[in-house]
Amino acid sequence: METHPVIHLEREALRHWCNGDPSGFLEISAPDVVYFDPFLSERLNGLDKLTAYYESIRGKIFAPKHEMIEPCVQEIGDAAVLTFRFNSYSGSEGAQMRWNCTEVYRRTGEEWWIVQTHWSLTAQG
Amino acid sequence: METHPVIHLEREALRHWCNGDPSGFLEISAPDVVYFDPFLSERLNGLDKLTAYYESIRGKIFAPKHEMIEPCVQEIGDAAVLTFRFNSYSGSEGAQMRWNCTEVYRRTGEEWWIVQTHWSLTAQG
Numbered sequence: 001m002e003t004h005p006v007i008h009l010e011r012e013a014l015r016h017w018c019n020g021d022p023s024g025f026l027e028i029s030a031p032d033v034v035y036f037d038p039f040l041s042e043r044l045n046g047l048d049k050l051t052a053y054y055e056s057i058r059g060k061i062f063a064p065k066h067e068m069i070e071p072c073v074q075e076i077g078d079a080a081v082l083t084f085r086f087n088s089y090s091g092s093e094g095a096q097m098r099w100n101c102t103e104v105y106r107r108t109g110e111e112w113w114i115v116q117t118h119w120s121l122t123a124q125g
Numbered sequence: 126m127e128t129h130p131v132i133h134l135e136r137e138a139l140r141h142w143c144n145g146d147p148s149g150f151l152e153i154s155a156p157d158v159v160y161f162d163p164f165l166s167e168r169l170n171g172l173d174k175l176t177a178y179y180e181s182i183r184g185k186i187f188a189p190k191h192e193m194i195e196p197c198v199q200e201i202g203d204a205a206v207l208t209f210r211f212n213s214y215s216g217s218e219g220a221q222m223r224w225n226c227t228e229v230y231r232r233t234g235e236e237w238w239i240v241q242t243h244w245s246l247t248a249q250g
Contacts, residue, residue: 034197034208036225041250043195043208043225070168072159074240076231077202081241083159083168100161100168102227102243106201115199116206118227120245125166 004073006080006105006112011068018063018088022054030106030113037119063091078107085122098122129198131205131230131237136193143188143213147179155231155238162244188216203232210247223247 009028016024026047035044035053044050066088074081086099104116134153141149151172160169160178169175191213199206211224229241 032199034199036208036227036245038245039248041248042210043197045197072168072170074157074159074229074231076204076229076240079201079204079206079229081204081229083161083241083243085167100243100245102161102229102241104199104201104204104206104227104229106199115201116208116227118208118225118243118245120161120163120225120243123164123166 002071004075004080004082006073006082006103007068007071009105009112010071010082010084010103014066014068014086017061018066018091020059020062022058025114025117026051026054028112028114029117030115033113033115033117035117037117038121061092063088063097065089066091080105080107080112098124127196129200129205129207131198131207131228132193132196134230134237135196135207135209135228139191139193139211142186143191143216145184145187147183150239150242151176151179153237153239154242155240158238158240158242160242162242163246186217188213188222190214191216205230205232205237223249 013024031047033047035050069085071084082103088097100120100122102118105112106115138149156172158172160175194210196209207228213222225245225247227243230237231240
């Protein structure tokens with residue numbers, strides 16, 4: 001499952017993200033996407049809410065060095081559950097950031113769309 | 126979707142969990158379950174790992190007062206993505222704990238099994 005198409009989509013979106021550009025994620029998120037991250041006090045429901053949030057931080061996040069760790073994909077029909085850790089270094093958010101991430105993708109025709117995103121901070125090992 | 130069967134399953138498992146009993150979750154988790162929480166430095170892969178972890182905290186977590194907030198279910202064929210916040214009060218972990226949670230369930234026949242769990246801490250509002 002290391003070569004599953006959603007891993008490629010995610011890596012591309014992250015590459016944009018770490019260069020200040022949230023469009024990579026917005027362009028592959030479905031209208032009904034739901035979203036958690038550790039800076040929000042509640043879940044964001046829907047692409048409009050996510051777009052407003054991401055546009056507010058456009059151009060502010062940079063992490064030239066980053067890595068996706070142990071991506072795992074569980075496919076259930078037209079759903080693909082991608083889990084991974086993500087570390088970034090020497091970026092705008094500090095010397096090192098360590099994240100857990102769950103992305104749920106839904107296949108429509110030949111395309112995969114994110115319907116659920118959950119980012120959180122990994123405990124220090 | 127407020128009445129989706131996975132919400133009922135989750136509430137029952139949480140009721141046990143908040144009374145020191147992790148069996149409610151273990152009994153509905155699939156062999157290939159993957160698991161994130163904010164106290165772990167990496168993802169747990171598989172029911173054996175999750176069982177060992179949960180058994181290590183059996184009888185230690187109590188939260189008589191708790192609530193599931195805004196449960197949302199996105200169904201994709203035999204997958205159901207449940208997201209919610211969860212607050213507990215006056216329990217073993219402190220005056221108030223605030224959580225984000227994503228559970229992905231997979232249907233096999235008539236039964237739903239957890240294949241992915243992601244717990245994290247909600248930002249203070």
